[in-house]
Amino acid sequence: MELFFYALISGVLFGIFFALVGIGxxxxxxxxxxxxxxxxDFIMLGAFGAWLIFNKLDINPLWSIPIEIVVxxxxxxxxxxxxxxxxxxxxxxxxxxFILFFGVAQVIEALAIFAFxxxxxxxxxxxxxxxSVTILSQPIPFAWxxxxxxxxxxxxxxxxxxxxxxxxxxxxxxxSSQEEAASVGISVSKISAFAMGIGLSxxxxxxxxxxxxxxxxxxxxxxxxxxMSFAIVVIxxxxxxxxxxxxxxxxxxxxxxxxxxxxxxxNLVPYVILILILxxxxxxxxxxxxxxx
Amino acid sequence: xxxxxxxxxxxxxxxxxxxxxxxxAKAAAPKQILIGTLYASxxxxxxxxxxxxHGLEFWANQVNxxxxxxxxxxxxxxxxxxxxYDDQSSTTLAATLYxxxxxxxxxxxxxxxxxxxxxxxxxxxAQEHKIxxxxxxxxxxxxxxxxxxxxxxTSLPTSGVWPTVLADFLITHKINKxxxxxxxxxxxxxxxxxxxxxxxxxxxKPVYYHAVPTDTSNYTVLIRTIQATHxxxxxxxxxxxxxxxxxxxxxASGAKFNMVFTIFPGQQLALIEKNVGTKALEYTxxxxxxxxxxxxxxxxxxxxxxxxxxxxxxTKRPVDFLTVAGYNAGLIIEKSLSTSKEFNQLAFRNxxxxxxxxxxxxxxxxxxxxxxxxxxxFLPVGQFQPTKTGLALHVVYPMNIATGKPIYPAP
Numbered sequence: 001m002e003l004f005f006y007a008l009i010s011g012v013l014f015g016i017f018f019a020l021v022g023i024g025x026x027x028x029x030x031x032x033x034x035x036x037x038x039x040x041d042f043i044m045l046g047a048f049g050a051w052l053i054f055n056k057l058d059i060n061p062l063w064s065i066p067i068e069i070v071v072x073x074x075x076x077x078x079x080x081x082x083x084x085x086x087x088x089x090x091x092x093x094x095x096x097x098f099i100l101f102f103g104v105a106q107v108i109e110a111l112a113i114f115a116f117x118x119x120x121x122x123x124x125x126x127x128x129x130x131x132s133v134t135i136l137s138q139p140i141p142f143a144w145x146x147x148x149x150x151x152x153x154x155x156x157x158x159x160x161x162x163x164x165x166x167x168x169x170x171x172x173x174x175x176s177s178q179e180e181a182a183s184v185g186i187s188v189s190k191i192s193a194f195a196m197g198i199g200l201s202x203x204x205x206x207x208x209x210x211x212x213x214x215x216x217x218x219x220x221x222x223x224x225x226x227x228m229s230f231a232i233v234v235i236x237x238x239x240x241x242x243x244x245x246x247x248x249x250x251x252x253x254x255x256x257x258x259x260x261x262x263x264x265x266x267n268l269v270p271y272v273i274l275i276l277i278l279x280x281x282x283x284x285x286x287x288x289x290x291x292x293x
Numbered sequence: 294x295x296x297x298x299x300x301x302x303x304x305x306x307x308x309x310x311x312x313x314x315x316x317x318a319k320a321a322a323p324k325q326i327l328i329g330t331l332y333a334s335x336x337x338x339x340x341x342x343x344x345x346x347h348g349l350e351f352w353a354n355q356v357n358x359x360x361x362x363x364x365x366x367x368x369x370x371x372x373x374x375x376x377x378y379d380d381q382s383s384t385t386l387a388a389t390l391y392x393x394x395x396x397x398x399x400x401x402x403x404x405x406x407x408x409x410x411x412x413x414x415x416x417x418x419a420q421e422h423k424i425x426x427x428x429x430x431x432x433x434x435x436x437x438x439x440x441x442x443x444x445x446x447t448s449l450p451t452s453g454v455w456p457t458v459l460a461d462f463l464i465t466h467k468i469n470k471x472x473x474x475x476x477x478x479x480x481x482x483x484x485x486x487x488x489x490x491x492x493x494x495x496x497x498k499p500v501y502y503h504a505v506p507t508d509t510s511n512y513t514v515l516i517r518t519i520q521a522t523h524x525x526x527x528x529x530x531x532x533x534x535x536x537x538x539x540x541x542x543x544x545a546s547g548a549k550f551n552m553v554f555t556i557f558p559g560q561q562l563a564l565i566e567k568n569v570g571t572k573a574l575e576y577t578x579x580x581x582x583x584x585x586x587x588x589x590x591x592x593x594x595x596x597x598x599x600x601x602x603x604x605x606x607x608t609k610r611p612v613d614f615l616t617v618a619g620y621n622a623g624l625i626i627e628k629s630l631s632t633s634k635e636f637n638q639l640a641f642r643n644x645x646x647x648x649x650x651x652x653x654x655x656x657x658x659x660x661x662x663x664x665x666x667x668x669x670x671f672l673p674v675g676q677f678q679p680t681k682t683g684l685a686l687h688v689v690y691p692m693n694i695a696t697g698k699p700i701y702p703a704p
Contacts, residue, residue, distance in 0.1 A: 006517050109335060118339030120537050122568045125545040132547060141513060141545050215510035215538035216568055220336045220382070224508060259505070259514045264477060267506040 006138045007260040008253065013140065013148040015252025017206070017213045019245040020151040021225065022232035023158060024202030030175040030239040031195040032084055034097035038105035040225030042072070042200050044112060046207020047217040051121050061123055061208060062150070068204040076197030079104075084192065105222060112219035120216035128212055143212040154205055155245060158198070162241065171195055175239060231274045237284030246285050322367035322636075323401065325374040328353070328626065329394030330404040333411065336382020337508070337534055340564060341615050342407035345429055348619025349404060350375060351604055352627070362627050366636035376400055380411060388414040395422045402427065402641070404622055407615065408532070409433035409452065409480040419443050425638045428665075429622040430615065433479035437664035442642050446667040447625045448618040448656055453483040455580065455672050456528075459554065460491035462674045462690040463526060466701060468552060472501035472524035474515060474539075481507075481530040484556075488528065500524050509535060512542040525702070526552035533557045537568045544573040551702030554578040559585060559675060559686070560614035571684055574677045576703035578689075581675035582614040583656055585686050593652040593659075594624040600655055621656040628652060676700065 025039040036042075049068050050061035083100060087093045129142035162168040170191045173181040182188050210225075211217055228251075236247025251270045258266040277285060332346035333339045353373045356362045361372035376398050380387035387406060391414065394400045403419055405412040405428045412431025419426035420443050427445055428436070432452040436444060449455075463471060471492060475485035482504065489499055500522040505515065509531075516539075519527060527550045529539045536555040543553065558565045559579035566574060587597045595603065600620065601612045610616070625645065633644035642665075650660040650669065660669030674690040676699050687697025 003518055003521055007514060010514050113335055113339075118333075118335060118343060119564055120340065120534055120568055122537065122541060124570065125541065139547070143545065144513075213511070215541060216534060218339070218534075220339065256514050260518050263474070263503040263505045263515060263518075266509065 002138070003260050005136050006140075007256040009135050009138055009140055010144070011253030011256035012249060013144045013252070014213065014256060015249030016148040016151045016155070016245075017209060017248070018228070018232050018252050019248030020154055020202065020209070021206040022229040022236070022244045022248055023155060023241050024199040024206070025226075025229045026233045026236070026238065026244045027158070027171075027195055027202070027241045028199035029233070030241060031171060031192050032088075032097075033094055033239075034084065034087065035094060035101065036199070037098060037101040037226055038108055038222070039101075039203055039229050040227070041105045041108040041112075041222035042203035043207040043210060043225045043229075044217065044219060044222045045108065046072070046204030047210040047221075048112065048116055048121070048207070048219075049204065050208040050211065051123055051217065054123050054127065055121075061127060061211070064208050065150075065205060068208060069201045072201040072204040073197035076200040077193050079200065080189075080193040080196040084196070085189065105226070109219050109222055116219060118218060118220075120218045121211075122216040123211040125212055147209040147212050150209060151206075154202065158202070158241060161198075167191065167194065228270075231270055234284055235270075235274055235277050237286045240284065240286055243284055243286030250285075322364070322369065322371060325372050326362060326364065326402070326630065327374050327376055327398065327400040328402045328404060329376045329391075329398055329400030331378050331380045331387055331390050331394075331406040331411065331415075333382040333406060334379045337532065338382040338407050338411060340533060341430075341561065342382070342411070344561070344613050344615035345407045345619040345622075346377065347608060347610060348604075348616035348621075349429075349623050350377075350619070351608060351616070352620045352623025354607070355603070356623070356627060363631040364636065365631050365634055366640070380406060382411070384410060384414045387411050388418065391415045391418045395419075395424055400424075402626060404626075405429065405431050407431075409436075410478060412436065413479070416441070416444055423638055425641050427622050427626055429618040432667075434483055434666070435479060437666040439663050442639060442665070444665040445625065445642065445645055445661060446665060447622045447659070448670070449582075449667055450670055450672070451483070451666045452480045453487045454668075455556075456484045456488040457491065458672060458691060459528070459578075459580075459674050460488050460495075462699075463492065464495045464497065465690070466699070468526045468701075469497050470523065470525045471497060471499045472519045472522060472527045473499050473503075473530070474501065474512075474519065474528070475504055475530035476507040476509065476532060476535050477504040478507050478532075481532075484530045507532065507535070510538045512539045513546050516543055516546050516548050520548050524550060526550065526554065528554045530556060533561055533564060537565060540565070540569040540573045540577070544569065549703070552578060553703070554674075556580060558677065562686070563611055563613060566684070571679075574684055575679050576676065576700055578674055578676050578699075579686070580672035581686050581688055582672070583617045584612050584614070585675070586673070586688065588653065588655060588657045590653045591655055593628060594620070594654045597655045617656055621654050621659075624654050625659060674699075 028036050050064045053064040054061040087096050090096050125143040128146045132139040132141050133145050170186045232247040232251045236243030254269050258269045333342035353375050357372050361370040364371050378390040403424050403426045405415045407430050409431045416436045420441050425443050429448050432449050434451040434453045473485050475481040501519050536557045559581045629641045629644045633640045652659050658669035662668050673688045675686045676689045677684045688695050689699040
């Protein structure tokens, strides 16, 4: 029973972090109907940002959070105005976005190799606090708890932004229908550019916490993070950022239970859940409800 | 008379052909010996692969500084040219590039990329094209068969043999509760299977024995599960990213085991130490390999001290085991070219058979069996013990080459 509770608590904590990993991807898709295949690479860049802050400036990597929000907002605006309006004019923007962001991912990975080399880099877990904390009689690494709390706070901000601010209302209006949003005077391009900035910032912030949750980092981790993000997003609901929280938690718990009881099959089960959910409820677990909110 | 004239001409052509045949067979010496290889600049094998490639590249530079490699078939020195492509740690891309090296670049010899995963695609391609594959570190036993003469493992024994001494160490020290966790790939699985078989032969049944996906980057939950089985020794077989994640998570979890074993700290100490810190490695066990393990009886190529000095001076990079493995592959190529009286692939292999068991390089005794697998080297058990200045790796088993005693259980 001890192992069961350990897997459950770890799964929930990882799930909250995984929700942060996927939420940016889902926000961008929800607003622009574009698939950011470079999402994992932006997470990787965020992780290297934290590593640089810790390694070169010798300060707590969490200080990279405000810096990365600003930097990646700017990058998001640039990416939006450089690519999205042109893609939107094409016949099949979703498919073209696949190809374009795949290229962007390759470029980012190549540049990261130039900048940081191939070797794995890591930040000691103790930077977020020594030892472990007891939850339901289980010793959980302190770094996991801190990472999950930070993830939850960031997700809380996103929830507040989407449901309690004027820009958030506009963002959700665009998610429902770009044409209708434009017809009532919402500036689709400005709000979308802002969403792109937020999406990339969220990826970067997940990256800051990544060394404490997924271990060492290197420039090639981007593609697997993108794949993971897709699974999380689709389980929750593609186009619905809040559904991602549910997707993340299901993914996290499934992964941890598999590691505990059937370690060899760990990688398989989250994708089996993904396939099952697509067969039973193709819109994702929270598909319909929030999309029309 | 017309038929007589035709028959005479045909016979004449036949006789001339017979006379010229030996001259035709003895092809002209190439201007360069083309050696094709792959490296991974990205992906999970990048660190190890680039180290190995740099070692091979250093060998080629050294040889070319001396006018090239001596080729016995042409009785002269010929410069060496490395043709290398980036496979990005992808077996699919590697398969295409190995083919490209053979069919488009027409390389004379082929050297495999690092490790069993990237070598696995090279083995059938080399066999199909009948080109000798020099395999520095692809140690999966599945590659080797008496039917394939186009493969030579230059640096390490096949992976299934690696834990032989480790198993003896566990049995001798009466460590009866052993947990084994390994990454699901040929390299690690063959080690886990050998260890399990040897322990079971000594009536020791592992208390935990599980594979995890090779891309596992978080072991904390697994460590917790293993802890619940109360093992005395925890053996983790993985690639460098696995070892880094495992050691980091072990330290963060606060879990304690009497003995912890990982593979790559003994091969890539600088990389692992940089990532996990000195503390996480204290009292852990590994397979010590050159340069951490120094062989004194070198009769071919540079000894370790000279190699370390020359390599760091020329490349400004540190030496690790894979650099040594890359350089060692170059030495075996050099020896085969300087021994083989004919310039063809099977002659190279026969030449290798002729000097197998007779040369000692900085990597130890080079000896292959009839399948081309390395049997001259073996991997002892070493333990990292703390010193005032950091860590010292002592060979603790077998006793005849031990440089220290194991500290067991770990404090």
